[in-house]
């Protein structure tokens with residue numbers, strides 16, 4: 001059973017979220033303010049937090065930042081009525097993994113939650129548990145990625161995405177395939193989440209570049225992405 005934290009000051013939205021998520025088998029704690037949310041998150045390890053950005057006491061982005069700092073492994077999904085793209089970007093930079101804009105469609109929210117809590121199976125049909133591209137090693141058994149022995153700190157979906165790309169280096173993989181296989185087979189709605197995760201992976205891969213030859217993720221406009229092995233060293 002997954003442990004979820006809902007942070008929402010709106011009574012109607014909060015109670016709908018709480019009861020629907022409970023009906024889907026999750027354990028749900030509901031907090032109505034940023035301070036209360038930070039308090040319970042300091043006591044309990046939640047698998048996923050749904051965080052409204054418009055809170056009565058604290059700025060939601062600041063709550064997001066503090067939740068992320070204290071809970072590196074938790075999936076953070078922000079809910080925002082703010083349609084301004086900048087707010088979404090600021091929230092993602094503050095450590096959110098994903099976002100939903102209000103009014104939230106319940107079916108979509110439940111699909112996202114399910115997708116975030118789902119882990120890609122360690123060995124999918126025929127895939128090798130240990131994937132090697134250049135000096136990048138992706139161990140799907142232990143869910144660790146490393147370059148020349150140094151582990152890359154990755155969030156759950158970043159790991160899943162990297163493992164999917166590394167399972168087929170040099171192969172073009174469509175956005176639809178990645179969304180289906182890494183997130184959810186019934187994914188609908190915007191796929192900006194994918195771009196956010198690719199951007200995070202690129203940053204982290206670039207951060208490992210001094211340790212060895214790391215692959216890069218190439219954008220294929222209108223199609224998807226391709227993981228490319230680094231060029232061979234000049235000798």
Ligand code: CA
Pocket residue numbers: 008009010052053054055
């Ligand atoms: Ca609110």
